Amino acid sequence: MHERALRTVLLIQAIEETDQDGDVLPMADRVQATRAIEEDSPLGDSSSPVDAQVQAPLSSADEWFLTRRAEALLANLRTRSPGVDHVLAVAGGATWLDRAMLAVAFAVGVVLATLDGDRRINILGLPLIGLIAWNVFAYVALISATLHVHPERVRPRRWRGSLYARWVRARIEALVGHSTRFNAPLAPGLRRFAADWWDIAQPLFMVRARRLLHFAAACVALGLIAGFCVRGFVLRYPAGWHSTFLGPESAHASLIALYGPASALSGIAIPSAQEIAALRWTSPTGGAEAGEWVRLMAWTAMLYIVVPRLLAALASTLELWRLSRRLTIPAALCGYMGVLLVRAHAETT
Known part of the structure; x- marks a missing residue:
């Protein structure tokens, strides 16, 4: 059914x-x-x-x-x-929690884009690198969990679905309390329905929670992109870099590793090591126009975060479709x- x-x-x-x-x-x-x-x-x-x-x-x-x-x-x-x-x-599962969580995730991404605290865009800054690292770790954990599922490890991973299910049940209980004031005979039936549905729909809640987290992660990345776009194209902040550990050559190698795939897809070339040296905050030029770097950042976030997360959300949607027909x-x-x-x-x- x-x-x-x-x-x-x-x-x-x-x-x-x-x-x-x-x-x-x-x-x-x-x-x-x-x-x-x-x-x-x-x-x-x-x-x-x-x-x-x-x-x-x-x-x-x-x-x-x-x-x-x-x-x-x-x-x-x-x-x-x-x-x-x-x-x-x-x-x-149609609750305002989903929409609120996505809005908060987008806002978090916008805030991450401003963490350097000054009027410059650091092309080697931690917000983008840290967000990519966190998502790559999540992908590895997800793939590992999919390939190596042990019964004793399943229960700890159910906390997301349990929290989501508890939220749904709390919303129904709130509606039951509201109906008690206006239609008291209906309240016992709604309360019984909530208990019955709670027992049956646990697999659905788990998949919905997983899909929501994928969408939220994509929204964080989109918020980060939006924050960089505002700072680079609207506020016209310059782009550059600073590091106490990296020189121009090592910084150039790091930028190729970070932005190389995005550069290949977008056609935006990564400057040479000499040009990277000129982008250092302590150099005479002290940075350059941020337009091309913001585009590279956006492509990189899309490539490593948004697209994989949306594909994972699509997979969760297909699983949800399958489960909804096999309850x-x-x-x-x-x-x-x-x-x-x-x-x-x-x-x-």
């Missing part, structure tokens, strides 16, 4: 089983939805196999029946309690389906 359909079914199941008096979902609406969907259901009119289907795993016809019925009841519920759509969206259906749904079929059978006899 698809993730979105399973969320809807679990929500309706939770409400029906906690709303015994029909205050939230009237009994007449439930019966009408069952009859309307049963007429078009692939289950057909077989009344004898009802007991067998109670114990059997859900078939595609059973899933179709539950999904269509839940969607019909959700449409009725939406007119009385519009907030249920927000609950379903939050359960699916484990809780055993309680089989019993729930059996009760619905028994009731439908009783009403037609």
Whole structure:
């Protein structure tokens, strides 16, 4: 069953089983939805196999029946309690945490571009080099974890997904508390739904958290690029370098190692060692126009950080797509389906 359909079914199941008096979902609406969907259901009119289907795993016809019925009841519920759509969206991971984290990551990148603290752009500065080193370390760790997965090492890596899942559940609990003040009979069903979905959606939360971190890392790099562009093209700060350990020759070699791939892709040539010596802050020229160096920095950040992170986010999205279609259906749904079929059978006899 698809993730979105399973969320809807679990929500309706939770409400029906906690709303015994029909205050939230009237009994007449439930019966009408069952009859309307049963007429078009692939289950057909077989009344004898009802007991067998109670114990059997859900078939595609059973899933179709539950999904269509839940969607019909959700449409009725939406007119009385519009907030249920927000609950379903939050359960699916649509929270402001994602957008806020990406905005903060971009701002962090902009701040990193100004860490040298003066009105110059250091082409051998730590912000870009440190960010690349951190991301390369993350790539190595990610590849190593993918190739060498040991059961005893899986649990420590789940903290990201656990934090994300706790955030989603906290948001649902906040919505439950809000609904208690306006629609008290609905609150137990929402609370039950949050608990049921928490148990099922842990793999989804882990992948969503991983994808969010990839997007956040890309946003940090984009913020760094934006900061350098503002300083180089808008504020017209000069570019140069200073080091107590490197001379012009070693600085030139370091720049080739750092910006070489970006230079090859962009066609922007790296100056010679003599020209690099003239870019030293202590030289008579004291730097040069930053335009070409800012472009090289942007290409380098895109090459080492943004593109790999977006590819990793794409891989996580594909994994999320796969998982969303292979979620484990809780055993309680089989019993729930059996009760619905028994009731439908009783009403037609």
